[in-house]
Amino acid sequence: MPDSEFLPGLNRPVEADVPQEAKNPAGRTCFELHLGDCVKGMRSLPDESIDLVVTSPPYNLGIAYQSYQDKLSTKDYLDWSLEWTGEVKRVLKKDGSFFINVGAAPANPWLPHELALTLRDHFFLQNTIHWIKSITVEPREGDPVSVGHFKPINSKRFINDCHEYVFHFTKTGEVPVDRIAVGVPYADKSNITRWGHTGGRDKRCRGNNWFIPYETIMSRSKDRPHPATFPVELARKCIALHGEDPATLTMLDPFLGIGHAAVAAGDAGVSRFIGFEIDEVYYKEALLRAGKANR
Ligand SMILES: C[S@@+](CC[C@H](N)C(=O)[O-])C[C@H]1O[C@@H](n2cnc3c(N)ncnc32)[C@H](O)[C@@H]1O
Numbered sequence: 001m002p003d004s005e006f007l008p009g010l011n012r013p014v015e016a017d018v019p020q021e022a023k024n025p026a027g028r029t030c031f032e033l034h035l036g037d038c039v040k041g042m043r044s045l046p047d048e049s050i051d052l053v054v055t056s057p058p059y060n061l062g063i064a065y066q067s068y069q070d071k072l073s074t075k076d077y078l079d080w081s082l083e084w085t086g087e088v089k090r091v092l093k094k095d096g097s098f099f100i101n102v103g104a105a106p107a108n109p110w111l112p113h114e115l116a117l118t119l120r121d122h123f124f125l126q127n128t129i130h131w132i133k134s135i136t137v138e139p140r141e142g143d144p145v146s147v148g149h150f151k152p153i154n155s156k157r158f159i160n161d162c163h164e165y166v167f168h169f170t171k172t173g174e175v176p177v178d179r180i181a182v183g184v185p186y187a188d189k190s191n192i193t194r195w196g197h198t199g200g201r202d203k204r205c206r207g208n209n210w211f212i213p214y215e216t217i218m219s220r221s222k223d224r225p226h227p228a229t230f231p232v233e234l235a236r237k238c239i240a241l242h243g244e245d246p247a248t249l250t251m252l253d254p255f256l257g258i259g260h261a262a263v264a265a266g267d268a269g270v271s272r273f274i275g276f277e278i279d280e281v282y283y284k285e286a287l288l289r290a291g292k293a294n295r
Pocket of ligand 1: 037055058228
């Protein structure tokens with residue numbers, strides 16, 4: 001695609017693709033961060049060269065990004081989703097993992113489900129994870145405990161939306177994962193000896209509800225200058241669940257935003273990280289954050 005062509009959702013021509021390298025100081029992760037359209041960028045990657053994709057595309061919910069217009073017709077959005085995920089499928093290794101985070105809004109409650117169904121003929125839906133942003137637990141004794149943050153929905157019809165989806169797609173449905181790498185301690189320690197599969201370890205599978213609160217921030221514009229990020233911890237957990245030695249992995253995020261997947265890759269010691277972001281402001285922030293990862 002020529003650089004001057006308009007892309008779905010973008011109200012200005014795409015800037016020339018300017019690859020930048022920001023090798024982190026510890027030298028563990030080689031970051032290849034690109035300013036430009038991810039479909040075009042992924043076309044330059046070889047077949048089956050990526051072990052792990054952790055990403056969050058625009059949700060088509062009218063979010064106010066710097067330049068991307070997040071309001072396509074459902075058909076255009078799903079056609080475009082097939083286009084970019086088609087490139088993901090081509091570059092993903094046979095035993096690779098593709099984690100895609102997507103949320104809904106009262107105005108478009110079907111979006112995550114429509115996206116997952118659109119991908120049904122192309123990937124296996126191996127796991128569905130709920131990213132819980134806030135929850136109230138009512139213990140048998142004592143007061144209810146509320147944790148996490150959410151954006152309140154003031155409505156007579158809708159309840160507050162405190163979760164998003166993370167769909168774990170693979171090419172075969174049979175990719176082994178490391179459940180224990182993201183495991184939790186047993187509440188009842190007698191289970192450690194009762195079950196042979198524990199190997200004496202106080203760790204069990206966490207299940208598919210991942211409580212990951214947003215960090216508390218003092219200044220939105222300084223601390224999180226982007227309207228739709230996932231926490232670094234979400235990407236960290238996806239890397240750990242994929243389970244291979246991070247030092248052997250090439251990881252991709254086609255929708256880099258301000259680079260939280262890149263930071264998680266740096267923290268985990270992923271060998272090579274490739275990212276694309278179409279907006280120059282977010283891209284520069286991602287370069288800064290990736291550069292600081294692992295310092
Ligand atoms: C949901 S946000 C990703 C946020 C990211 N996970 C983070 O935590 O910072 C989606 C991003 O995709 C970018 N984007 C939209 N269309 C794109 C395209 N064709 N290629 C690359 N990036 C694009 C938007 O500018 C936006 O920053």
